[in-house]
Amino acid sequence: MTISKNQESYVFQCKISETPAQVIGGKGTRITVEKDGKVYEDILDGVTGAAVGALGWGDEYMVGVVTDAVKSSTYSYPSLMGNKESEELAKFYIDHSPKGTFASALWCCSGSEANENCMKIMYQYWLERGKTKKTKFISRMTSYHGFTIGALSLSENARADDFRPILLPKTQCLKMPVCYPYRFQKKGQTEAEYVQELLDALEKLIVDNDPETIISVTVETLPGSSLGTVPPPKGYLPGIRALCNKYDILMHLDEVMCGTGRSNPNGGLNCWENFMPLDQGPDLQTVGKTLGSGYATIAGVLVSPKVRNAYINGSNQVLGAHTYSSHAFNCKVALGVQKKLIGNGLTKNIFEMGNLMGKTLKEKLLSEDNIVGDVRGIGGFWSIELVKDRETKAVFDPKLDLGHRLHGICFQNGLNVMGMQGCVNQQTNEGDFITLAPSFIITKDDVDEIVKRAVKSVNDLTAALKKEGEF
Numbered sequence: 001m002t003i004s005k006n007q008e009s010y011v012f013q014c015k016i017s018e019t020p021a022q023v024i025g026g027k028g029t030r031i032t033v034e035k036d037g038k039v040y041e042d043i044l045d046g047v048t049g050a051a052v053g054a055l056g057w058g059d060e061y062m063v064g065v066v067t068d069a070v071k072s073s074t075y076s077y078p079s080l081m082g083n084k085e086s087e088e089l090a091k092f093y094i095d096h097s098p099k100g101t102f103a104s105a106l107w108c109c110s111g112s113e114a115n116e117n118c119m120k121i122m123y124q125y126w127l128e129r130g131k132t133k134k135t136k137f138i139s140r141m142t143s144y145h146g147f148t149i150g151a152l153s154l155s156e157n158a159r160a161d162d163f164r165p166i167l168l169p170k171t172q173c174l175k176m177p178v179c180y181p182y183r184f185q186k187k188g189q190t191e192a193e194y195v196q197e198l199l200d201a202l203e204k205l206i207v208d209n210d211p212e213t214i215i216s217v218t219v220e221t222l223p224g225s226s227l228g229t230v231p232p233p234k235g236y237l238p239g240i241r242a243l244c245n246k247y248d249i250l251m252h253l254d255e256v257m258c259g260t261g262r263s264n265p266n267g268g269l270n271c272w273e274n275f276m277p278l279d280q281g282p283d284l285q286t287v288g289k290t291l292g293s294g295y296a297t298i299a300g301v302l303v304s305p306k307v308r309n310a311y312i313n314g315s316n317q318v319l320g321a322h323t324y325s326s327h328a329f330n331c332k333v334a335l336g337v338q339k340k341l342i343g344n345g346l347t348k349n350i351f352e353m354g355n356l357m358g359k360t361l362k363e364k365l366l367s368e369d370n371i372v373g374d375v376r377g378i379g380g381f382w383s384i385e386l387v388k389d390r391e392t393k394a395v396f397d398p399k400l401d402l403g404h405r406l407h408g409i410c411f412q413n414g415l416n417v418m419g420m421q422g423c424v425n426q427q428t429n430e431g432d433f434i435t436l437a438p439s440f441i442i443t444k445d446d447v448d449e450i451v452k453r454a455v456k457s458v459n460d461l462t463a464a465l466k467k468e469g470e471f
Helices: 060-072 084-095 111-128 149-154 191-208 236-247 305-312 328-343 346-365 402-412 444-468
Strands: 022-027 030-035 038-045 104-108 136-140 173-176 214-220 250-255 284-287 299-303 372-378 381-386 418-425 430-436
Touching: 038 444, 060 328, 084 104, 084 299, 084 328, 104 111, 104 328, 111 149, 111 214, 111 250, 111 284, 111 299, 111 305, 136 149, 136 191, 173 191, 191 236, 214 236, 236 250, 328 346, 346 372, 346 381, 346 444, 381 402, 402 418, 402 430, 402 444
Parallel strands: 136 173, 136 214, 214 250, 250 284
Antiparallel strands: 022 030, 030 038, 104 299, 284 299, 372 381, 381 430, 418 430
């Protein structure tokens, strides 16, 4: 079959026959986008792709880092030969995490790949300890951990449902209730009571399925595209840690979107430091996105001393390897990114500026009559949930697809965001929201402009829905 002469796109992704909007340039927090033959200047990048950007666009420092990496890096197959760059990046991340939390790291090329590898690492951990009955994973309803088969099996949302026939069976990937206080904390129920309800449900799931068969409990520390940046209530993550200790189960935190400095309160790298004692971290943690700030395709699995020691005392080897694991170029570029983020105080900046952005959005959006029901998040990761009725929290008809519609309106008003659906019911796609995840370099002026454009966009959509009789 010959290719049509008027074929628009040659890339097999998104809408296959159409050319999507394309970024053709950028500097700092602004990007230039070509869409439908028109060039849009001064688009304020409020989401940096998918919470990927940390240093912004066109960072001159990174030109030198990347150039040096190209000159000095040669390829090495990780199961036969290593490289100093991967060692240095691992040590840097470990040194900038709470003391004793992590002892080793595996570097790969995407968050999905990181979670896929983490599943295998966790299973092999129990083999090293002689516990061969452990074959079940626990994760949450309304979750997303990646687009490979294993990572989708850990997930539960419309994206996963589409591939259900070829995923791991539900009896092997058990689901505990979603943690979503805005929706599911009952009227009159205290935060502590809600947390206990969730922990009781998890413990029952563990006991009912025999703790001796459970590999791990996996949660997104601060969920991204699945739920829209719902911070865990006080005591929730420490409670999961305690249950994992009680029943000898691994605790895995997915920080691919929210971690690596995007939402850290201490100028460091890990989001969980907001919610857990520093000496009670996870057994494994997956990271990505801002690790390379988009300048390199890199993600990783961080491994605790407990897990590392079990391997050393067992076979002392990891089964299998990916061609581009611990790739020297990617690791050197990522190390350059991380050194600048920490050295220039940019993780502190995004936490401060991000919280200012969230606080201001709350003040301006929740004080007006509009379609916003909740504004939530922490640090540089925030979401705005849309509702038909603020009092009842009634959702809009999913056919209206308001998350993506607001995304389009924001773009027309010069703001790039992520529009999503399905936070309330992943099977029916009910629940619309947009997410903001700007680069770590944002200033007070950037925050003011993000808020201004977001508020205008919400008001524009509210007015349109009133005119259409939908609000």
